[in-house]
Amino acid sequence: MRPSDLPGSSDPQEIKKVGSRELHIAWSDGHLSVYRASYLREKCPCAGCIDEWTGALRIIPGSIPADTGVVKAELVGRYALRFDFSDGHNTGIFSFDYLRALCPCADCTGTAREFAGGDSNG
Numbered sequence: 001m002r003p004s005d006l007p008g009s010s011d012p013q014e015i016k017k018v019g020s021r022e023l024h025i026a027w028s029d030g031h032l033s034v035y036r037a038s039y040l041r042e043k044c045p046c047a048g049c050i051d052e053w054t055g056a057l058r059i060i061p062g063s064i065p066a067d068t069g070v071v072k073a074e075l076v077g078r079y080a081l082r083f084d085f086s087d088g089h090n091t092g093i094f095s096f097d098y099l100r101a102l103c104p105c106a107d108c109t110g111t112a113r114e115f116a117g118g119d120s121n122g
């Protein structure tokens with residue numbers, strides 16, 4: 001069970017750019033997420049990066065240069081962030097829910113993933 005519809009479950013308390021290649025988000029429940037900029041770039045949810053018909057990623061995993069940076073992080077309303085990446089890409093709107101789901105830490109990527117070991121056709 002995931003209370004994903006509950007407001008406040010994914011509220012950032014603090015959003016901090018660390019250097020140009022790392023972003024830290026401290027959540028209201030005390031969790032800290034650390035993202036590499038290249039990771040966020042790879043997970044960009046905009047129409048140019050995800051096929052809007054199939055939902056398939058258009059970015060080949062691993063194809064984003066590791067030195068990709070975040071030039072700017074900007075709040076969109078009260079629910080999302082928009083990043084200016086160093087490669088010029090800036091159309092992705094990352095909702096807080098999405099960012100929380102992307103958290104690469106061991107706690108979040110451990111046993112609770114729905115797609116563990118999944119291998120879809122295609």
Ligand SMILES: [Zn+2]
Pocket residue numbers: 044045046047048049050089091092
């Ligand atoms: Zn994109």
Ligand SMILES: [Zn+2]
Pocket residue numbers: 031032033103104105106107108109
């Ligand atoms: Zn986490």
